[in-house]
Amino acid sequence: xxxxxxxxxxxxxxxxxxxxxxxxxxxxxxxxxxxxxxxxxxxxxxxxxxxxxxxxxxxxxxxxxxxxxxxxxxxxxxxxxxxxxxxxxxxxxxxxxxxxxxxxxxxxxxxxxxxxxxxxxxxxxxxxxxxxxxxxxxxxxxxxxxxxxxxxxxxxxxxxxxxxxxxxxxxxxxxxxxxxxxxxxxxxxxxxxxxxxxxxxxxxxxxxxxxxxxxxxxxxxxxxxxxxxxxxxxxxxxxxxxxxxxxxxxxxxxxxxxxxxxxxxxxxxxxxxxxxxxxxxxxxxxxxxxxxxxxxxxxxxxxxxxxxxxxxxxxxxxxxxx
Amino acid sequence: xxxxxxxxxxxxxxxxxxxxxxxxxxxxxxxxxxxxxxxxxxxxxxxxxxxxxxxxxxxxxxxxxxxxxxxxxxxxxxxxxxxxxxxxxxxxxxxxxxxxxxxxxxxxxxxxxxxxxxxxxxxxxxxxxxxxxxxxxxxxxxxxxxxxxxxxxxxxxxxxxxxxxxxxxxxxxxxxxxxxxxxxxxxxxxxxxxxxxxxxxxxxxxxxxxxxxxxxxxxxxxxxxxxxxxxxxxxxxxxxxxxxxxxxxxxxxxxxxxxxxxxxxxxxxxxxxxxxxxxxxxxxxxxxxxxxxxxxxxxxxxxxxxxxxxxxxxxxxxxxxxxxxxxxxxxxxxxxxxxxxxxxxxxxxxxxxxxxxxxxxx
Amino acid sequence: xxxxxxxxxxxxxxxxxxxxxxxxxxxxxxxxxxxxxxxxxxxxxxxxxxxxxxxxxxxxxxxxxxxxxxxxxxxxxxxxxxxxxxxxxxxxxxxxxxxxxxxxxxxxxxxxxxxxxxxxxxxxxxxxxxxxxxxxxxxxxxxxxxxxxxxxxxxxxxxxxxxxxxxxxxxxxxxxxxxxxxxxxxxxxxxxxxxxxxxxxxxxxxxxxxxxxxxxxxxxxxxxxxxxxxxxxxxxxxxxxxxxxxxxxxxxxxxxxxxxxxxxxx
Numbered sequence: 001x002x003x004x005x006x007x008x009x010x011x012x013x014x015x016x017x018x019x020x021x022x023x024x025x026x027x028x029x030x031x032x033x034x035x036x037x038x039x040x041x042x043x044x045x046x047x048x049x050x051x052x053x054x055x056x057x058x059x060x061x062x063x064x065x066x067x068x069x070x071x072x073x074x075x076x077x078x079x080x081x082x083x084x085x086x087x088x089x090x091x092x093x094x095x096x097x098x099x100x101x102x103x104x105x106x107x108x109x110x111x112x113x114x115x116x117x118x119x120x121x122x123x124x125x126x127x128x129x130x131x132x133x134x135x136x137x138x139x140x141x142x143x144x145x146x147x148x149x150x151x152x153x154x155x156x157x158x159x160x161x162x163x164x165x166x167x168x169x170x171x172x173x174x175x176x177x178x179x180x181x182x183x184x185x186x187x188x189x190x191x192x193x194x195x196x197x198x199x200x201x202x203x204x205x206x207x208x209x210x211x212x213x214x215x216x217x218x219x220x221x222x223x224x225x226x227x228x229x230x231x232x233x234x235x236x237x238x239x240x241x242x243x244x245x246x247x248x249x250x251x252x253x254x255x256x257x258x259x260x261x262x263x264x265x266x267x268x269x270x271x272x273x274x275x276x277x278x279x280x281x282x283x284x285x286x287x288x289x290x291x292x293x294x295x296x297x298x299x300x301x302x303x304x305x306x307x308x309x310x311x312x313x314x315x316x317x318x319x320x321x322x
Numbered sequence: 323x324x325x326x327x328x329x330x331x332x333x334x335x336x337x338x339x340x341x342x343x344x345x346x347x348x349x350x351x352x353x354x355x356x357x358x359x360x361x362x363x364x365x366x367x368x369x370x371x372x373x374x375x376x377x378x379x380x381x382x383x384x385x386x387x388x389x390x391x392x393x394x395x396x397x398x399x400x401x402x403x404x405x406x407x408x409x410x411x412x413x414x415x416x417x418x419x420x421x422x423x424x425x426x427x428x429x430x431x432x433x434x435x436x437x438x439x440x441x442x443x444x445x446x447x448x449x450x451x452x453x454x455x456x457x458x459x460x461x462x463x464x465x466x467x468x469x470x471x472x473x474x475x476x477x478x479x480x481x482x483x484x485x486x487x488x489x490x491x492x493x494x495x496x497x498x499x500x501x502x503x504x505x506x507x508x509x510x511x512x513x514x515x516x517x518x519x520x521x522x523x524x525x526x527x528x529x530x531x532x533x534x535x536x537x538x539x540x541x542x543x544x545x546x547x548x549x550x551x552x553x554x555x556x557x558x559x560x561x562x563x564x565x566x567x568x569x570x571x572x573x574x575x576x577x578x579x580x581x582x583x584x585x586x587x588x589x590x591x592x593x594x595x596x597x598x599x600x601x602x603x604x605x606x607x608x609x610x611x612x613x614x615x616x617x618x619x620x621x622x623x624x625x626x627x628x629x630x631x632x633x634x635x636x637x638x639x640x641x642x643x644x645x646x647x648x649x650x651x652x653x654x655x656x657x658x659x660x661x662x663x664x665x666x667x668x669x670x671x672x673x674x675x676x677x678x679x680x681x682x683x684x
Numbered sequence: 685x686x687x688x689x690x691x692x693x694x695x696x697x698x699x700x701x702x703x704x705x706x707x708x709x710x711x712x713x714x715x716x717x718x719x720x721x722x723x724x725x726x727x728x729x730x731x732x733x734x735x736x737x738x739x740x741x742x743x744x745x746x747x748x749x750x751x752x753x754x755x756x757x758x759x760x761x762x763x764x765x766x767x768x769x770x771x772x773x774x775x776x777x778x779x780x781x782x783x784x785x786x787x788x789x790x791x792x793x794x795x796x797x798x799x800x801x802x803x804x805x806x807x808x809x810x811x812x813x814x815x816x817x818x819x820x821x822x823x824x825x826x827x828x829x830x831x832x833x834x835x836x837x838x839x840x841x842x843x844x845x846x847x848x849x850x851x852x853x854x855x856x857x858x859x860x861x862x863x864x865x866x867x868x869x870x871x872x873x874x875x876x877x878x879x880x881x882x883x884x885x886x887x888x889x890x891x892x893x894x895x896x897x898x899x900x901x902x903x904x905x906x907x908x909x910x911x912x913x914x915x916x917x918x919x920x921x922x923x924x925x926x927x928x929x930x931x932x933x934x935x936x937x938x939x940x941x942x943x944x945x946x947x948x949x950x
Contacts, residue, residue, distance in 0.1 A: 012945065048777055051943055069940075072779045081770040081946070087704055092697075099693030100778040102686030108693075144774070360854060483857050583768060585761045588856045593714075593753050596860075601721055604745030611899060612737045626732050627725070634721075 002027045002183060003047055008056035010042055017042035019207040029178040031194035032187040034204035040187040044154055076150035078141045080157040086130035090121055090140045097144040115147035134161030152183040159193050171196045210308040227273040232293040236266040242283045243268055248275035343507055347515025352522055355485050364481055368527035371473035375465055376538050382461055383542040392453055399451040402434040439618040442650040459552050462539055466532055467648040470562050471641045474528045479595055486520045486574035487587035495582040509678050520571040529563040562647045569663045572670035579677035599635040639663055690780050694788020714754055715800045718746035719807030726815040740898035743808040747801050751833055754800040759793035759844035760859045762786055763852040767946060782939045790845045797837035805829050819897060828893040839882045839924050842931035849938040874909045885920040892917055
């Protein structure tokens with residue numbers, strides 16, 4: 001196992017950082033998802049050995065990270081914190097941190113230049129960091145994390161401050177990283193950005209690990225829970241008359257299409273989106289109805305977490321609790 | 323059924339007048355500072371000297387209330403005066419002679435030398451030697467002056483070093499000026515609000531315990547007429563507190579406004595005191611070696627070098643002005659110290675205003 | 685070698701940070717304060733009939749003040765500066781990162797503190813020789829004072845580094861309190877407790893190396909501490925080396941054992 005947490009709890013005085021977390025992760029790609037203040041950074045710092053668990057035990061590559069900081073050779077960390085060295089250039093900063101890995105000045109120089117060119121900062125690397133944009137500082141942070149070619153890369157909110165092009169480049173970089181067979185933990189509160197890297201998910205909220213699994217397993221949680229489906233069709237009223245007879249459908253409404261769209265839109269509130277999806281092909285067969293677009297209005301992290309909380313409170317049916 | 327409007331509504335009630343808005347900043351700042359356990363501990367420790375000084379007041383009142391003890395004290399001070407006037411020579415040169423002196427004489431000489439290190443102690447000895455109606459006023463004023471000068475001023479140094487450096491530097495660092503000045507708060511309200519924060523803590527450790535000592539003295543006196551004889555002392559206490567607050571709070575906040583990193587402001591605060599007073603102490607010690615006398619002896623302290631260079635010490639300047647406030651010096655004796663403190667206060671406030679007015683970084 | 689590179693990296697990085705206008709200005713003010721003050725005192729004496737008899741004593745005290753202040757500024761906030769600048773996690777998540785931060789910053793602080801004292805001592809001795817010409821062996825005085833202050837910077841730097849790891853949020857206040865209590869109170873007490881202070885040992889070394897030139901009598905110091913005979917300079921140096929090594933070792937242990945929580949985590 002790469003990372004193991006056994007009944008780990010971390011308290012800051014009376015404030016709960018993380019609460020009774022059990023985790024066993026093999027090498028791979030993981031998305032650590034949770035709203036702000038859910039305990040993502042605390043969990044990362046426990047894994048890195050920067051914090052000691054109040055209860056339980058943490059193992060990283062089979063060893064206790066608190067007492068074995070030599071494990072840090074295998075880790076690259078890109079934290080969420082802002083970098084604050086106004087007069088230092090990106091190159092100087094990255095080289096300094098590489099040298100703190102134990103490399104000589106000459107080797108650190110080569111590694112710094114290589115990693116800065118990987119993140120496309122080579123033209124700006126000799127400028128003071130106070131002149132960097134937010135995206136450039138983010139890339140400099142990434143450069144120092146990957147320069148020593150770690151086995152495990154941990155990124156905490158890496159998309160903060162990035163423009164759409166920057167986000168796309170970051171996603172591509174992370175996909176390439178994962179594609180090289182290296183491990184990755186990506187902590188964020190934005191579902192679709194993490195999803196693009198196709199990781200396994202770890203869903204954390206209020207310091208508790210609510211769920212973990214592959215993207216399909218997470219989708220299945222949403223599929224079997226109350227949801228609103230939006231269908232843009234050629235004949236919404238005819239389709240509505242068919243759907244209203246389905247037992248999983250709670251409510252149907254027809255709304256005007258949004259600007260730029262053709263036709264009216266059918267909104268179907270259902271207690272199980274999966275059953276509706278299964279029923280649609282039969283309903284559409286031999287009918288003169290075309291569906292142009294279909295999406296779930298509730299496919300968001302907020303909905304996912306509120307669904308999970310309902311499951312944990314017993315207010316909703318979900319998968320078996322472990 | 324009437325439908326109630328629940329959308330956005332502007333406030334139509336009364337707002338706090340502009341003249342009081344600074345208090346919001348002060349109140350919040352004081353609450354934040356009081357969250358620190360170390361500040362609360364330090365404030366608790368700052369009251370310990372009250373016990374020691376209270377004991378001195380108690381002993382004095384006992385002597386004043388009992389004629390036998392009064393005569394005893396008067397004789398003791400007379401003997402100390404005589405010993406002071408005896409030419410026992412340089413302590414380093416005649417140790418054998420001094421060892422042969424009676425123990426009582428050596429003891430009195432030690433008391434006299436220790437007392438001589440304190441400012442204006444000769445005035446107190448005169449008052450005790452010939453007790454009269456103004457003895458209490460003189461001795462109480464002297465006790466309060468030494469109370470301000472020694473334990474409380476030193477504790478003020480540490481307390482303000484705890485509190486003040488982060489007050490403005492954190493706002494600079496976190497760009498909180500945008501939050502402050504996007505509200506109807508001006509620079510004056512902001513600065514006044516921030517100044518009141520260290521001022522309140524300084525007053526708590528100086529004015530409040532001093533007033534407690536005064537009340538303690540009144541309670542231990544035999545007659546209520548003591549209030550009539552010492553009515554001015556509470557006002558002198560308030561004045562001495564103000565003299566402590568104005569330059570120290572201004573300078574501390576000015577230093578805080580000059581940097582984003584509070585540790586540099588902390589360093590500058592301590593450096594200001596240590597360099598000034600330390601340099602003066604260095605001069606005192608060199609003169610002590612030169613005269614072959616104990617440091618702070620009358621001969622050393624009256625040397626030209628020591629007197630002239632006393633002005634570089636902020637601590638000495640504050641002490642000199644307090645000495646005037648408590649009636650032990652004339653203004654003509656201490657005006658250089660007063661001018662230095664006034665100058666430092668004005669410069670500090672000007673720099674503070676300038677820093678707070680500087681273009682806000684986005 | 686990994687440790688060496690890591691400590692050296694911190695040392696060089698701190699050195700590069702030092703070369704900013706603000707920091708060089710602070711260093712210049714501290715370094716030039718003693719010679720300027722000394723020159724002003726000499727100048728003031730020209731208007732009186734008195735003579736400035738012991739300028740070297742004043743020099744020693746002035747330089748002590750500015751060296752201590754320099755060490756207070758650079759050695760004490762070793763952890764807090766990283767926490768305040770939110771760069772702690774970057775250095776702590778390196779192998780040996782915590783210890784190398786303490787040791788690297790200690791080395792840079794000693795260098796800065798010694799630079800201040802070197803400039804101060806040189807300036808002061810030039811002023812003394814120019815204004816009074818009273819030193820009989822100025823080269824020896826210059827060399828021995830610089831050596832003493834180098835040892836002093838290393839000693840106080842180690843203690844301040846330890847204080848910086850223990851009381852990281854209020855490191856400067858704690859270090860100032862330590863300096864006043866140990867240097868001005870305990871060191872003067874003629875009892876065993878004074879031998880636990882750094883000033884006691886540095887004082888004896890200074891008296892023996894250049895006390896005569898300064899007009900100081902070693903027998904006065906021995907009488908103050910009620911010593912029949914004074915231990916050799918080697919003994920005092922040994923004590924100081926033990927104090928340095930044990931302080932640094934303790935600081936390293938503390939920094940590795942403590943959790944330094946940043947505000948992001950609470």
